[in-house]
Amino acid sequence: MASTKDSNKPNSARSKARRRALDILFEAEQREVSAMSALTARREIADQIINVYTVDLVEGVTAMAESIDEFLATYSQGWTLERMPAVDRIILRIGTWELLYNDDVPDAVAISEAVELAKILSTDESPQFINGLLGRLQQIKPTLLA
Secondary structure: OOOHHHOOOOOOHHHHHHHHHHHHHHHHHHHOOOHHHHHHHHHHHHOOOOOHHHHHHHHHHHHOHHHHHHHHHHHOOOOOOOOOOHHHHHHHHHHHHHHHHOOOOOHHHHHHHHHHHHHHHOOOOHHHHHHHHHHHHHHOHHHHOO
16 A cells, blocks of 8 residues: 555646656757756746656656666666657656655555556556566665665
8 A cells, every 4th residue: 555645546746746757857858958957947937836746856867867777778678778768768767766766655656656657658568668677676676776
């Protein structure tokens, strides 16, 4: 059962924050700007109040990008990062950050939320691929963080 801090309901505040972080990270990659620039632009242009957890996700994924991409490249069988659909790559980065670097989110929730994003936003094969790769990272998590 998910904690009350991070409900596993699709419309929870954290689920929405993940979706917003994905949008920001995707926009940054497509426009070839830094994620922090895209985040700042969102705030200024739309005068949006950005959820604190969205900022945490964008900052966390950005700060750990090199390690996250190394783990994904190493353990994704048959897929290079460049070959993955951009949405899948970003979902995996968010899921990996939550799985490995955010102790507030249970591992099962991090994986489940990533799979849900893939079901909504990506191809029919993506949820299974994302579940498998994040599941593998969860299995070897202690060695990755050693």
